[in-house]
Amino acid sequence: MFRKVPGALTSSMVDDAFYILKKCGARALATGSVQCVAALVGELNDSLANTYRAALQSRLAGGPARLVAAAPQAPGGPPAALDAAAAAAATEHAVAINNADVSADYAAKLRHELEGMAERVFPGVGERERVRSVLSDLTKTGGDFRSLATRALEALSDALLPRLRAALDQVGAASYLLGDDDYLQAEAEDGWVGRLLAALDGQLRWLQPRLTPGAWEGLFHSLLDKLLARLEVLLSRKQFSQLGGLQLDRDVRALVAATGEMTSRTVRDKFARLTQAGPMRLAGEAVRIGGGGAGGGRLPHHNTHVMATVLSLESVQEFLDYWGDDAGHITWRLTPAEVRAVLAQRQDFARDVIAALPL
Numbered sequence: 001m002f003r004k005v006p007g008a009l010t011s012s013m014v015d016d017a018f019y020i021l022k023k024c025g026a027r028a029l030a031t032g033s034v035q036c037v038a039a040l041v042g043e044l045n046d047s048l049a050n051t052y053r054a055a056l057q058s059r060l061a062g063g064p065a066r067l068v069a070a071a072p073q074a075p076g077g078p079p080a081a082l083d084a085a086a087a088a089a090a091t092e093h094a095v096a097i098n099n100a101d102v103s104a105d106y107a108a109k110l111r112h113e114l115e116g117m118a119e120r121v122f123p124g125v126g127e128r129e130r131v132r133s134v135l136s137d138l139t140k141t142g143g144d145f146r147s148l149a150t151r152a153l154e155a156l157s158d159a160l161l162p163r164l165r166a167a168l169d170q171v172g173a174a175s176y177l178l179g180d181d182d183y184l185q186a187e188a189e190d191g192w193v194g195r196l197l198a199a200l201d202g203q204l205r206w207l208q209p210r211l212t213p214g215a216w217e218g219l220f221h222s223l224l225d226k227l228l229a230r231l232e233v234l235l236s237r238k239q240f241s242q243l244g245g246l247q248l249d250r251d252v253r254a255l256v257a258a259t260g261e262m263t264s265r266t267v268r269d270k271f272a273r274l275t276q277a278g279p280m281r282l283a284g285e286a287v288r289i290g291g292g293g294a295g296g297g298r299l300p301h302h303n304t305h306v307m308a309t310v311l312s313l314e315s316v317q318e319f320l321d322y323w324g325d326d327a328g329h330i331t332w333r334l335t336p337a338e339v340r341a342v343l344a345q346r347q348d349f350a351r352d353v354i355a356a357l358p359l
Helices: 012-030 034-060 084-121 125-135 137-173 180-187 191-205 213-236 242-260 268-275 317-322 336-343 351-355
Strands: 286-288 298-300
Touching: 012 034, 012 084, 034 084, 034 125, 034 137, 084 125, 084 137, 084 213, 125 137, 137 191, 137 213, 180 242, 191 213, 191 242, 213 268, 242 268, 336 351
Parallel strands: none
Antiparallel strands: 286 298
């Protein structure tokens, strides 16, 4: 069953199995007997849920190490040189993930097609409802296939995350205690953001031609979730100046823009907590980036909506303008305790004032 088709991302078992099952379902429907359809569709689903699912699972049993062995040694480099057996094992694991991903789609498609045939065969509402009820089991089976693919992609992203450690170490070494000159210098440099994005792209790009679009998207978002969790921990350990908060906002926006271009799905929600730890923005206003008076610079604010932030506030009390009844359409992703913790990262904010903030 597991025969790799040249030029295909899945093995022959997927198309072969679902083609046969569709033919069996169509023949059962052609009898015009609800009892016959119910019995055969039940057997059809049992075959998918048990025998077929076991075959999918057995091919995933080797874990992601086989596929990660083919990863480039350096970001952007060529895939690792493997002997024939290791190269075949890497391909087999990618195909196994693709099989599970596509099988979930095919199970949904099979149900839809057989329901369409039933509409034409059975005029009675009662008969149609009985057929729909039997076919509904295919939805659960498809969900089981999707879970197999998701777990495999989670394991793969777990295996890839350590390969981003060097880039994450640079995040840990970065300082956000910035003065005016530091802030202007940081504006002219990529900093850790550019290096992290290059590392992320390097760990994922080589897998794109090996995985189905759905599987690759799932892997990208799984790895991005894990990466952002690490980033949040690293950034929570830092001290900030007001300009450092503005720089964090700039860094996060660069990450949102670049990762958004890598995927067809939205990434903004994933960055909500980091965004709400950056500068507060209001339509039509600006935020100071220097001292008061003529020497203080100003940054234009986002002109479309409030971007909730904490670390660039001018004072602790200013936060209350954006909290509770005054929050407007902001949906806060930080709890009161987390807000206080973020405020405490501002080196110039008094701890007793933060503790007294009525949140």
